[in-house]
Amino acid sequence: MHNLQKVSQQTFWQILGKTVTAFSTFIILGIVARKYGPEGTGIFTLALTYLAIFYLLSDFGFNAHVLKQKEMNWQKLLGTRILWSGVLIIIAVGTLPFWPFAGDEFSKSVLIGSLAILASGIFITCNLIFQSKLRYDLSVLASSVGTLIGLGVFIYLSFQNLPIPYLFLGHVLGWIFIAGLAFFLVKIASSPSAPRNDEQTIFPIYDIRYTKTLFKDSWLIAGTLFLNVVYFRADSFMISIFRGNTEVGIYNIAYSIFQTALVLPTFIMNAYYPMLLKSFKDVRLIGLGLLILAGLGILLTYLLSPFFVGLLTGGGFNGSVESLTILSLGFPAFFPSSLLMWIMVSKGKYKSMFAIYLIGLIANISLNFMFIPTYSFIAASWITVISEYLILTLQVVSLRK
Numbered sequence: 568m569h570n571l572q573k574v575s576q577q578t579f580w581q582i583l584g585k586t587v588t589a590f591s592t593f594i595i596l597g598i599v600a601r602k603y604g605p606e607g608t609g610i611f612t613l614a615l616t617y618l619a620i621f622y623l624l625s626d627f628g629f630n631a632h633v634l635k636q637k638e639m640n641w642q643k644l645l646g647t648r649i650l651w652s653g654v655l656i657i658i659a660v661g662t663l664p665f666w667p668f669a670g671d672e673f674s675k676s677v678l679i680g681s682l683a684i685l686a687s688g689i690f691i692t693c694n695l696i697f698q699s700k701l702r703y704d705l706s707v708l709a710s711s712v713g714t715l716i717g718l719g720v721f722i723y724l725s726f727q728n729l730p731i732p733y734l735f736l737g738h739v740l741g742w743i744f745i746a747g748l749a750f751f752l753v754k755i756a757s758s759p760s761a762p763r764n765d766e767q768t769i770f771p772i773y774d775i776r777y778t779k780t781l782f783k784d785s786w787l788i789a790g791t792l793f794l795n796v797v798y799f800r801a802d803s804f805m806i807s808i809f810r811g812n813t814e815v816g817i818y819n820i821a822y823s824i825f826q827t828a829l830v831l832p833t834f835i836m837n838a839y840y841p842m843l844l845k846s847f848k849d850v851r852l853i854g855l856g857l858l859i860l861a862g863l864g865i866l867l868t869y870l871l872s873p874f875f876v877g878l879l880t881g882g883g884f885n886g887s888v889e890s891l892t893i894l895s896l897g898f899p900a901f902f903p904s905s906l907l908m909w910i911m912v913s914k915g916k917y918k919s920m921f922a923i924y925l926i927g928l929i930a931n932i933s934l935n936f937m938f939i940p941t942y943s944f945i946a947a948s949w950i951t952v953i954s955e956y957l958i959l960t961l962q963v964v965s966l967r968k
Contacts, residue, residue: 717741
């Protein structure tokens with residue numbers, strides 16, 4: 568019961584932080600939808616989706632792996648992640664000419680927004696300390712302040728009627744403030760025995776041997792997370808190629824609302840994972856809670872999706888309501904799947920995880936190639952749901968073995 572109380576407390580802080588970021592995200596999407604229409608919304612959200620892949624890659628599964636070790640070597644991890652984030656910025660920008668969906672405005676948006684990859688990497692590294700110390704209140708403080716600053720800058724830029732790429736200046740500045748404040752708050756979360764005034768305790772150390780070992784030990788986790796996000800969001804890029812950015816905008820409005828609900832199991836597992844490494848005794852109760860939340864999610868989406876989409880966009884995005892309703896049917900798969908994935912991480916079943924998500928990716932992309940050209944975002948919505956039930960089934964089979 569004490570563990571569940573801790574999980575609830577840390578989940579509450581993360582939900583509070585997500586409330587702030589969701590509030591900011593919806594204001595931004597609402598402004599973009601009203602001022603730039605479905606096509607502009609498609610370009611804007613597609614660039615955010617592209618950048619989000621590199622935010623995930625900046626994690627590379629390092630936190631989950633390092634958290635299992637007795638000595639975390641946080642400074643060396645920070646040095647590794649700064650170097651890795653720099654490499655990712657080069658890849659994100661350097662590969663733009665080779666992507667068929669990368670138009671002029673999209674490429675300029677990514678060029679400006681790519682600077683946030685480094686800030687995101689620093690914030691993720693700070694979150695290792697916050698997670699290990701169960702101090703998500705500090706993580707939420709950093710993310711909320713930075714998000715609100717970024718929102719203010721975005722609102723100012725949007726009312727100057729600037730082109731879409733320049734709106735990403737607000738996105739970048741917000742991430743810079745998030746990373747800077749989180750870096751400062753790491754001192755507060757550090758153990759009392761650490762020397763408080765020694766600035767060297769939080770500055771990065773660049774150790775090539777440590778970096779090589781970390782990549783070697785973490786690549787399967789990273790590969791799994793990468794496959795997860797690619798199969799999860801490849802549909803947006805396919806819709807852009809086969810159907811155009813207008814339909815991307817319609818789909819991504821629905822997906823943005825859907826994705827907001829998906830953070831709930833993520834937050835629960837962020838809080839529960841350190842305890843899961845010690846004991847599995849509350850697994851069934853956590854799983855039951857996730858299933859109950861999934862059922863409530865379907866009901867609320869069915870009842871409120873027309874209201875939320877209309878409030879967010881002001882009209883002209885009717886297809887988003889149907890897409891969101893379909894996507895919500897995947898909640899009973901997405902919610903417990905998050906728990907099972909971290910059980911597999913705790914058991915060191917990295918190869919099985921990688922194989923499962925590789926199968927999911929192949930199935931997802933194959934189906935999208937077959938059906939998106941004809942059925943667009945409706946097909947993408949159904950395929951997202953089907954793919955996650957496939958992942959859940961494979962996870963259950965793997966864990967039973």
